[in-house]
Amino acid sequence: MKFLSCCLAVGFAFFLLSVASAADNDTPGWAPAAMLQVKRIGVVQVSPDGRQAAFTVRRAIIEEGKSEYLTHIWLADTKGEKFWQLTQGEKSCDEPQWSPDGNTIAFISKREGKANLWLIAVSGGEAKQLTKTPGDVSSFRWSPHGSTIAFTAIDPKTNAEKNSERDKNDARVVDEDIKRQRLYVVEVKESTETDERRQLTEGELNVAIDSARPGKAAFDWSPDGKTIAFAHTTTPQPDHWPSADLSLIDVASKKITTLLGTPAAEGSPRYSPSGDTIAFVGSDNPPTWAGRRRIYVLPATGGVPRALAETADDFGRYSELIGWTENGTELLYSEIQGLEWKLLAMPLNGPPRLISNGSGMSLSGAALNHSRTMVGFGFETSSQPVEAYVSSLKDWKAVAVSRVNRDLPTMAMPKTEAIHWKSGEFEIEGLLTYPLDYKPGTKYPLLVIAHGGPMGAFTRTCDASPGTYPVAAFAARGYCILRPNVRGSSGYGAKMRFANHKDWGGGDYRDLLAGVDHVIGLGVADGERMGIMGWSYGGFMTSWTITQTNRFKAASVGAGVTNLVSFTGTADIPSFLPDYFGGEFWDQPQLYEKHSAMFHVRGVKTPTLVQHGEKDERVPLSQGLEFYNALKRQGCPTKMVIYPRTPHGIEEPALLLDCMQRNLEWFDQHLRCK
Numbered sequence: 001m002k003f004l005s006c007c008l009a010v011g012f013a014f015f016l017l018s019v020a021s022a023a024d025n026d027t028p029g030w031a032p033a034a035m036l037q038v039k040r041i042g043v044v045q046v047s048p049d050g051r052q053a054a055f056t057v058r059r060a061i062i063e064e065g066k067s068e069y070l071t072h073i074w075l076a077d078t079k080g081e082k083f084w085q086l087t088q089g090e091k092s093c094d095e096p097q098w099s100p101d102g103n104t105i106a107f108i109s110k111r112e113g114k115a116n117l118w119l120i121a122v123s124g125g126e127a128k129q130l131t132k133t134p135g136d137v138s139s140f141r142w143s144p145h146g147s148t149i150a151f152t153a154i155d156p157k158t159n160a161e162k163n164s165e166r167d168k169n170d171a172r173v174v175d176e177d178i179k180r181q182r183l184y185v186v187e188v189k190e191s192t193e194t195d196e197r198r199q200l201t202e203g204e205l206n207v208a209i210d211s212a213r214p215g216k217a218a219f220d221w222s223p224d225g226k227t228i229a230f231a232h233t234t235t236p237q238p239d240h241w242p243s244a245d246l247s248l249i250d251v252a253s254k255k256i257t258t259l260l261g262t263p264a265a266e267g268s269p270r271y272s273p274s275g276d277t278i279a280f281v282g283s284d285n286p287p288t289w290a291g292r293r294r295i296y297v298l299p300a301t302g303g304v305p306r307a308l309a310e311t312a313d314d315f316g317r318y319s320e321l322i323g324w325t326e327n328g329t330e331l332l333y334s335e336i337q338g339l340e341w342k343l344l345a346m347p348l349n350g351p352p353r354l355i356s357n358g359s360g361m362s363l364s365g366a367a368l369n370h371s372r373t374m375v376g377f378g379f380e381t382s383s384q385p386v387e388a389y390v391s392s393l394k395d396w397k398a399v400a401v402s403r404v405n406r407d408l409p410t411m412a413m414p415k416t417e418a419i420h421w422k423s424g425e426f427e428i429e430g431l432l433t434y435p436l437d438y439k440p441g442t443k444y445p446l447l448v449i450a451h452g453g454p455m456g457a458f459t460r461t462c463d464a465s466p467g468t469y470p471v472a473a474f475a476a477r478g479y480c481i482l483r484p485n486v487r488g489s490s491g492y493g494a495k496m497r498f499a500n501h502k503d504w505g506g507g508d509y510r511d512l513l514a515g516v517d518h519v520i521g522l523g524v525a526d527g528e529r530m531g532i533m534g535w536s537y538g539g540f541m542t543s544w545t546i547t548q549t550n551r552f553k554a555a556s557v558g559a560g561v562t563n564l565v566s567f568t569g570t571a572d573i574p575s576f577l578p579d580y581f582g583g584e585f586w587d588q589p590q591l592y593e594k595h596s597a598m599f600h601v602r603g604v605k606t607p608t609l610v611q612h613g614e615k616d617e618r619v620p621l622s623q624g625l626e627f628y629n630a631l632k633r634q635g636c637p638t639k640m641v642i643y644p645r646t647p648h649g650i651e652e653p654a655l656l657l658d659c660m661q662r663n664l665e666w667f668d669q670h671l672r673c674k
Contacts (some may be wrong), residue, residue, distance in 0.1 A: 029411045029436045029476030032660035035466040036060045036653055039404050042071065043095065044376030044388045046078060046369035047102045052122070053078055053376050054086070054096040054105055055388040057404050060466070060653035067654035073107060075122070076401035078374070078390045083402050087120065087127065095139075095216070098122075099188075100146040100370050106130070108137055117151060119188070131186055132195040138181060138209050139216035142370075143225045148185050148251075150200075150219065150228055152207050154236075155179040178235050180206040183219065183228070185251060200254050206233050208244055208267060218267055222275050222300070226251060229259060229269040229278055229300075238618075239573045241265060242287035246280060248300075259302055263287075266296075268321040273328045273372065276300055281321050282307075289579045290455050290488070290497050295321060295331060295346050309351045311344070312337050314494035317455045325393060326372040332393075334366050336491035338429060339418055339460050343375065355396055362460040382416035382431070385462045408464075412436055414475035416463055421518035423487075423511040426496060430484035430515055431458050434524065436476045444480045445671045446525035448516060448552075450534030450541035454488035454500060454508070468535050468558055468611070468650065470660040477668065480524050486511035486541075502581050504564075504595045505544040512541065513549075527551070531667045535559050536619060536648065543597035543627055546606040554670035556609040556663050559619045559648055562627040563598040565589070572617040601630045607637035609666045611659055613646030639666075 042056030058071040071092040076083035087093040091111045098105055102122065109118050112129060115136035120127040130149070131137060134156035141150050157165075161177075164170040186197040201207055208218040208231040219230035227248050234243045244265040248257045259278070260266050264285040269278050278300050284291040293315035298305040312335070313319060319335035322343075330345040332355070341363040343356035356363055356377075364378040364386065375393060379400070380386035388402035416433040435444045449469050451458055464472040474481050485491065486508040488500035500508050519525040531554040534542045539560020546555045561567050565585045568577045577592070578584050585592040593599040608631055612624035621642065628640040641662060643655045650656045 029414075030464050030470070030472035031476070032466070032470045032473050032657055032664060034409050034411070035464050035470055035472060035660070036062075036657055037408055038385050038462065038465050040465075041365065041378040041386045041388050041402065041404070043365045043367050044378060044390065044401075045096055045098055045367050046374040046376045046390050047098050047122075048100060048370040049102055050369065050371070050374045050392070051078055052076065052102075053388060053390050053401050054098065055376065055378075055402065056094055056096065057085075057402075058092075060656075062654050062657070067652045069651075069653060073105065073120075074388075074402065074404070076388065078399065078401060080399045080401045083388075083404075086122075086124070093118070093127075097140065097142060098370060099142055100144060102370075104146075104188075106140065106142065106149060108140070110136075117149060117186070130188065130195075131184075131197055133184075133197065135179070139218075141217045141219065141221060143185075143221050144223055145225050146188065148187055148225070150183060150185050150217075150221065150251075152181045152183055152209060152217070152219075154181055178237070180204070181209055181236055183207045183230060183249070198254075200228075200249055200251070201232075201256070204234065205256075206236050207231075208233050209236070210268060218269070220269050220271050220278075222271050223273065224275060229271060231267040231269060231280075237572065239575050242283070242575075246278075257302075260298065260305065270321060270323050270331070271300065272297075272324050273326065277328075279321065279324065279331050280305075281315065281319075289576055290317060290501075292494050293317065293319065295333065297348065308346050308348065311335055311346070311352055312493070313491055314497075316490040316494075316497060318457075318490050320366070322366055322375075323368040324372065332366070332368060332375065334363060336457050336459060338491055339431065339458065339485075341459055343377065355393070356391075356398070357396060360460055361398075380460070380462045380465075382433075382460050382463050383413040385464060411476075414438075414463055414472060416460075416471075419515075419518065419522075421514055423514040424507060426487055426499065426507075426511065428484060428486060428511045428515060429492075430482055431460070432519060432524070433463060433471055433475050433481040433483075435478045435480055437478065438480075438524075441523065443526040444478060444524065445529035445531070445667075446516065446519060446527075447474055447479045447481045447667060447671075448512065448530070448532045449481060449483045450512065450532070450538035451483070451485070451489070452534070452536035452538050453490070454504070454537040455490045455497060456537070457485050457489040457491045458483040459491075466653075466656060466660065468656070468659050469533055469556075469663055473660065473664055474667075477664065478672075479667070480519065482515055482519055482525075484512055484515040486515075488537075500580075502591065504540065504580065505548070505597075506595075508541065509545060509548065512545065513551075516551075529553060529671045531555060531671055533558065533663065533667075537561065539619070540597070544595075544600075546604055546608065547597045547600035550605055552606055554608075554667050555606050556611065556666055557624065557627060558611045558659075559613060559616055560597075560610075560623060560627065561619055562596065562623050564592040564596045566626065567619065567623055568592075570620045570622060598626055598630065601627070602634070604631060604634065604636050607666075607670050609662065610638065610640040611662070612640070612642055613648060613650065614642050614644050615646055616648050618648035 322332040385405040533556035535558035
């Protein structure tokens with residue numbers, strides 16, 4: 001089945017629009033079902049010769065018995081004149097990487113069950129499976145000469161474990177028999193009939209996976225192809241990231257040498273073009289969840305690392321180190337600055353400099369090509385969906401090389417602008433989206449969306465992109481929407497990011513209310529018709545807010561932290577809140593109770609929708625159930641929706657559509673009528 005074949009595209013669009021029409025027949029613009037048609041661009045990789053770019057396109061599929069996302073690899077010429085689809089089929093193909101000679105693209109796919117490495121000629125033809133690992137491949141990187149690929153894969157189940165499962169005698173001991181990520185190499189050759197991978201790491205060493213970076217590989221080849229520098233942790237468990245250290249492995253002998261093993265967390269190693277220096281990202285010491293991160297360099301043979309200049313955000317938690325420039329004098333990185341993701345260069349000596357330009361545009365998925373001459377990335381604005389772009393590093397000029405969202409329904413986009421207000425010692429920034437039919441002098445119902453993290457931040461992503469809270473659909477229904485970057489957010493420096501320590505629901509809550517009052521003062525919002533919502537930490541902010549004030553007439557709590565005590569004992573990151581609150585809850589129970597919505601829930605009257613994933617390990621389902629039952633037992637209007645198979649974020653498009661639609665209906669029910 002060809003991806004984006006004419007009949008499928010038309011049929012899918014007809015399905016979504018028919019759903020939209022049935023559910024939202026009085027909506028003049030974007031509706032949740034139509035928003036699901038917005039495609040996402042993944043990593044954008046420019047070929048070594050700079051003539052072509054490979055990128056992924058992800059789209060939603062909702063058919064009878066099917067609700068999933070399908071990702072395929074596309075190619076484009078870097079002049080922006082044409083683009084075409086490279087991979088086909090009903091299984092996703094992701095994480096494309098060019099071979100050093102530019103003739104082949106390797107990618108990850110589950111075409112034969114497990115996630116494995118595949119190769120496809122750039123000229124086209126059938127893809128060939130390179131690996132047949134029993135555990136899923138998670139990241140990979142070509143060797144400099146293209147003869148070998150290094151990759152990571154999770155430990156498979158043992159025969160004893162499979163037999164125990166078969167016999168229903170598979171009790172699991174917590175924190176024992178942990179499956180770890182291992183580093184392998186495999187030779188690239190014409191015949192792929194046999195899988196001759198070599199395992200390089202073993203024992204209790206877990207090779208780190210950097211999920212925030214294109215390619216996800218927390219390792220790098222030396223220019224001569226003899227050594228791999230890699231980051232590793234004690235286990236793959238998310239709470240163990242502070243244990244990250246750097247080591248070198250000799251590919252031929254498998255001998256491992258410690259490069260850096262300090263109490264800080266080190267990651268993202270990158271060899272310089274000459275091979276004599278390694279750059280990496282280091283945390284503060286000891287590591288903290290919202291802490292500072294710096295770019296360091298040290299000799300490839302080991303030694304004392306040297307910190308480079310601070311970034312604008314003190315290298316915040318969501319910044320990404322991309323790689324070295326061609327001459328080895330600078331390092332490329334991207335980070336949030338205010339409301340935008342930007343691309344910057346960090347010299348070995350001196351302050352960083354901005355590379356990307358284009359005010360109002362937010363960058364994503366930046367990747368450096370093999371020759372270090374060009375960079376690929378996604379670009380989007382509040383009113384324009386993401387597309388693939390490329391630029392030369394010598395002379396920055398962002399060139400659009402895709403138009404995969406050109407066939408979206410022709411519907412008006414709301415106006416979104418940056419606004420600022422004062423709250424205590426901080427100037428707070430946020431995004432204000434106006435109703436689609438906005439008329440100056442008219443006051444509209446206001447919806448406030450709180451972001452997650454709390455180190456997250458709102459940026460200028462497209463308002464029509466699908467998400468748990470459908471901004472464009474809200475605007476089409478006549479709402480104004482405020483998305484504030486309260487204290488604790490990334491993109492505004494370490495002081496701002498640390499300002500909510502021991503104070504969740506304190507200064508951040510005052511920032512949010514100050515933003516609400518500012519929008520009311522602008523004459524845009526009707527202060528008598530306001531709603532609030534948020535997911536994860538945004539869910540905390542929402543649950544907290546309605547225990548402190550009755551100003552909001554409706555709320556939606558998504559995967560919210562509602563009880564700091566029970567959260568710490570059940571989440572997969574038990575060190576998270578002790579870090580933020582300066583100690584364990586048993587040492588200072590009053591502080592945890594003081595900042596928990598559950599301990600202030602008496603008397604809440606705000607009608608509240610609670611949404612939660614059934615398989616959420618980050619914020620367990622019990623957090624939502626506690627809050628829902630407390631509201632229900634007090635007679636507060638409430639409804640709880642549990643999404644099956646769902647972890648911390650909704651991963652199935654049909655369930656996401658349900659989530660968006662329920663939020664729209666909930667606020668319509670409680671705010672649309674005066």
